[in-house]
Amino acid sequence: MxxxxxxxxxxxxxxxxxxxxxxxxxxxxxxxxxxxxxxxxxxxxxxxxxxxxxxxxxxxxxxxxxxxxxxxxxxxxxxxxxxxxxxxxxxxxxxxxxxxALRTPAVSALAVRHLAARDRPLRLVLFGSGPQAYGHLDALLAVRDVAEAVVVSRDPERGDALAAYARGLGVPESGTGAPEDVVGADLVVCCTTARTPLFDGRLVPDGSVVVAVGSHEPEARETDTVLVRRAEVYVESRAAALREAGDLLIPAAEGAFVPGRVAGTLADLVAGRLPDRGPVTGPRFFKSVGMAxxxxxxxxxxxxxxxxxx
CATH class of the missing domain: 3.30.1780.10 (ornithine cyclodeaminase, domain 1)
Incomplete structure (x- = not known):
């Protein structure tokens, strides 16, 4: 046991x-x-x-x-x-x-290790204040330096508690904020129970990384169609994402996304199978649905x- x-x-x-x-x-x-x-x-x-x-x-x-x-x-x-x-x-x-609570943040952190900037500490915007949000903060700090953490939570007390936890982990510039704080973010992580987009995808800077883990339902999403249209898209598995990832399936139904636009999978990133991505022209989006x-x-x-x- x-x-x-x-x-x-x-x-x-x-x-x-x-x-x-x-x-x-x-x-x-x-x-x-x-x-x-x-x-x-x-x-x-x-x-x-x-x-x-x-x-x-x-x-x-x-x-x-x-x-x-x-x-x-x-x-x-x-x-x-x-x-x-x-x-x-x-x-x-x-x-x-x-x-x-351990494996889902680890999946995100493995993707971030391959996708996020390595040359500077990151500015993190974290949506959610439940167990997954805490787990993601722990896991992300295992793979990248974080200079600032902005917590966006529907519950102000829980948001304040998570920001205090971040400060205790050595991220002194940590506090609560609003969805608009994705402007200037290096890394945006969504681990909520939301069924509709959390922020305006137009505000996310080119070169930033967005991770969404909150849903495995085709009818629910944490990100909007604008973000998916702009982004390089990465997934755990093409088959799983095209069955379950509402963040991709809803834009697909709107004609804004096709399966061939998936840039790569987690296995591709780990194996180094992807060609040089060249100049950054938009955000990088990793959508996780959780797999056995x-x-x-x-x-x-x-x-x-x-x-x-x-």
């Missing part, structure tokens, strides 16, 4: 980033992953996410319960069952919410770390 406290103790955000990079470098193909199964239930939605790679297999059963935060409970619940890939014998049961292979890679790293403690 690997509970939430153990997840936080066993693996640093930087370790989770490396686990994902190593899985891709070893040849894992996200395009071949099975699709997520989503089942509506009265409390929200149940998600079934199986994956297998090499000597490992596993499945996450997650619940998305929109009413939970009002009860003082996490919006994302569930468990991850890690299996031996040869015999399918159970090896570990991992807290699913804690695993998700990511849970498997981080769960394996947790299992190995737990074994090293015994």
């Amino acid at each position: 690997i509970d939430a406290a153990a997840v936080r103790r066993l693996l640093r955000p930087a370790d989770a980033v490396e686990a994902l990079a190593e899985a891709l470098s070893a040849g894992l193909d996200p395009e071949a992953e099975p699709a997520r199964t989503a089942v509506p239930v009265p409390a929200g939605e149940l998600l079934l996410m199986p994956a297998a790679s090499g000597s490992w297999a596993g499945v996450k059963i997650a619940g998305v319960a929109p009413g939970n935060p009002a009860r003082g409970l996490p919006r994302i619940t569930g468990s991850y069952l890690l299996l031996d890939g040869t015999t399918l014998t159970p090896l570990a049961l991992v807290d699913g919410a804690a695993l998700t 292979w990511e849970d498997l890679a981080v769960a394996v790293a947790l299992y190995r770390a737990a074994g090293s403690e015994t």
Whole structure:
């Protein structure tokens, strides 16, 4: 059993980033992953996410319960069952919410490591103030220096608390702001439950990086069509994005995006398969929907770390 406290103790955000990079470098193909199964239930939605790679297999059963935060409970619940890939014998049961809170920011950070400017500390605008926002701040600081963090939150108290957390992590120029603060941002990260765009895509500077992780539903998005039209687009998997990413599917329905405009995937970035992008002519946009292979890679790293403690 690997509970939430153990997840936080066993693996640093930087370790989770490396686990994902190593899985891709070893040849894992996200395009071949099975699709997520989503089942509506009265409390929200149940998600079934199986994956297998090499000597490992596993499945996450997650619940998305929109009413939970009002009860003082996490919006994302569930468990991850890690299996031996040869015999399918159970090896570990991992807290699913804690695993998700670790792996999703790690995916974003891996993309940022390849897409964001390296020559200066970054100005970050962070939309959201829940667990994913905290996790993203931790993970981003593992791959880039951040000079300033602006938190945009619907809840002023929670926004202030996250800004204070950022200052405690060594980002002294941290505070709350408004959507218009994307002007001049080097990095914009969206980890909210929003179903409509959070900011005006015209305001995002050329050369900046925008990451959106909040939705895996075709009808919901955090970014607008203007941003997608302007941006170089990167995804975890073309197949998954074209099934689930409302940030891309809604612009596609409007005639503003075609699948051939995807510049590359996370695996392409890690493998160095992409040609020189040349002069920057717009923002770079990474859209993540969350995939089962990511849970498997981080769960394996947790299992190995737990074994090293015994």
